[in-house]
Amino acid sequence: MDKRELITALKDFLKIEGFRMNASGAGAVSLVKEDDYSKCEIVFSYLKYPGVYNIGPYITAWKSFKQVENILKPYFVQYKIGLQDITIYYNSRRNEEMSKVDIAKPEDIEKVLPELRTMDYEDILPFFEKYKTLKDVNQKLESLEMAEISKFIFHQPIPRMMIIKRLCNTSDWDHFSNWAIDVYKKMSDDSNENRIYFNMYKALYEELKNTAPVD
Numbered sequence: 001m002d003k004r005e006l007i008t009a010l011k012d013f014l015k016i017e018g019f020r021m022n023a024s025g026a027g028a029v030s031l032v033k034e035d036d037y038s039k040c041e042i043v044f045s046y047l048k049y050p051g052v053y054n055i056g057p058y059i060t061a062w063k064s065f066k067q068v069e070n071i072l073k074p075y076f077v078q079y080k081i082g083l084q085d086i087t088i089y090y091n092s093r094r095n096e097e098m099s100k101v102d103i104a105k106p107e108d109i110e111k112v113l114p115e116l117r118t119m120d121y122e123d124i125l126p127f128f129e130k131y132k133t134l135k136d137v138n139q140k141l142e143s144l145e146m147a148e149i150s151k152f153i154f155h156q157p158i159p160r161m162m163i164i165k166r167l168c169n170t171s172d173w174d175h176f177s178n179w180a181i182d183v184y185k186k187m188s189d190d191s192n193e194n195r196i197y198f199n200m201y202k203a204l205y206e207e208l209k210n211t212a213p214v215d
Contacts, residue, residue, distance in 0.1 A: 001105055003029050006053055009106035010044060013113055014120055039064040039085075040128045042120065052102040055112060059092045061124045062154075065134055067214060068163045071207070075159070079200045086154040087164075088137055092123035134214060138168040156197075159204055169213035177205045 007021045007029035019031035019042065031042040040063050045056035069085040076083050098115045102108065109116075131137050140152065141161065149157050153164075158180045165173035184198035 001051075001053065001103070005106060006046070006103065007031070007044070009103075009109045010116070012106075013109045014116060016042070016120065016125075037066060039066070041086075042124055047099075049102075052104045054099050054101065055103060055116075057096045057099040058094045059116070059119045059124055061090045061092075061127045062086045063088050063128060063131060065137070067134065067167055068160055071163050071204075071211070072159055075200050075204055079196050081156075081196070081200070083156060084154065087160055088131060088152055089154050090124070090127045090152075092119035095119075134164055134167055138164050138170060141165075142170075158197075159201065162201070162204060162208060166208040166211055167214045173208075177201070177208070181205060 003023040004021075007023045010029070011019065011021055011031055016031055019033045019040075022030045022032050022041070027047075028043050028045045030044065033040045040061070043060040043062060045060070047054045047056075064085050065087045068087050072083075073085065075081070095115045098112045101111050103111075131140065141149065141164065144152060149161070153160050162173065162177045162180065165176055181198065181201045184194055184201055187194040188198040189195075
């Protein structure tokens with residue numbers, strides 16, 4: 001059994017419609033659905049042993065909003081920051097026992113199918129449905145404490161928050177952006193990494209000042 005057979009079995013048994021299979025990653029396979037506005041990805045991590053796979057104890061949802069990531073990508077390239085194009089993410093409930101089950105052939109998925117169905121249909125798919133638009137994302141952001149944001153906005157959260165706030169025309173986007181720039185300016189002497197982020201945030205802020213909010 002290889003990765004392609006594993007993700008095919010997961011797709012067939014879970015009966016999730018509209019998603020294509022992706023088996024190109026290391027240590028994970030996924031189901032992907034994409035349109036002009038966003039990309040949704042259901043990620044199944046695994047450990048591989050001779051002849052068997054053990055699926056991880058939870059499933060992860062990745063969602064990329066192209067309006068955000070298309071602005072950010074040139075900065076990742078220019079400043080040589082290796083970040084993935086994921087805007088928000090969410091981990092399903094955990095089931096440690098599921099990760100102990102050996103998957104040696106496609107039919108073995110049935111051993112963990114109830115758990116996987118619960119995770120997908122009660123946790124992951126509702127997450128995608130809940131955050132359809134950037135305005136949905138921004139509404140959630142406004143309800144979170146700073147310490148909770150990194151569990152919702154993908155790493156690095158600050159530039160993504162700058163973009164989301166600007167695109168959603170929030171009243172605090174300018175204040176937040178200047179706060180982030182000032183914080184990294186103060187830390188820029190501490191490390192080359194902080195100096196890179198300081199320069200990146202300054203340049204991003206200048207671009208966003210001339211970026212029109214979304215409707």
